[in-house]
Amino acid sequence: MFKELNPLLHSELRLGIMSLLLSVEDADFVYIREQTGATAGNLSVQIDKLSKAGYIEIEKTYKGKMPCTLCKITPEGVKAFEQYVDALKSYIPFKDE
């Protein structure tokens, strides 16, 4: 039986952002852009969507005199990600099954 995949996470860029943030404590906007190869505009829109869903927290700060946007996954985001991976497993045929 296939489980429903969270549509917010089932997008290449948003899933990339969430996977990245899951493996670090926090990351700045420039780092996420470098790792995902996304354009700044598109990344900004997707980060905003994840933030509105409560999956990530955004902190506006400064690096020296340069503004810096720090992103951090929330416990709600971790839970959603775990549920997504769990649902994903139902689509993958494992050898021992």
Add this chain to the structure above:
Amino acid sequence: MEDRKINEKESLELIAQMIRNTRNKLAVGSGRPFLLFGYVSVAFALVIWLLLRATDAWQWNLLWFALPLILWPVVIRIYKNMMDKTTYVDRIIKYIWILTGFTIIIVCGFTLLFVQMESLFFSVLLLGMATALTGLAVRIPSVAIAGIAGMVISPAALWLQDENRLLLLVALFVLVFVVPGHILNYKSKTAQ
């Protein structure tokens, strides 16, 4: 990457790739705080050694307390500017050094105010331990070995009693700060 739907197999590959990309990658210039502490500490040790030789006044040793006051704000600024991401390993390393710094200040403070202790020995032992733990956390054996070597040599401070023990301190600062600093900088550059 774009805002497009992907299939289940692509999802799993993407998750694995992103986790791989972030794992154990040192930020460029990771050795900078070590080098700053190392070179400034060496300079402090040499200046205090010269002053002690010239005047024989033990009070010059109090200059050591100025070292963390001068360096901590600079190191925090370097650290903040350098880090584009914070990993769990970064957090552990940060707390190792904060705790080590506080412990050294407590040991030196106690020596000054209450009980005579071999603060030089304890300080170098703790600094070596913190460097070794840093090396183990970032999985760079040469950094861990430099820290352990510092710990092994630190008891030599117990036998040297005059101001010349500061020269031993210079050698130990090079071993536990300067050498690991250059190794970390080199590794972080080549890992990119």
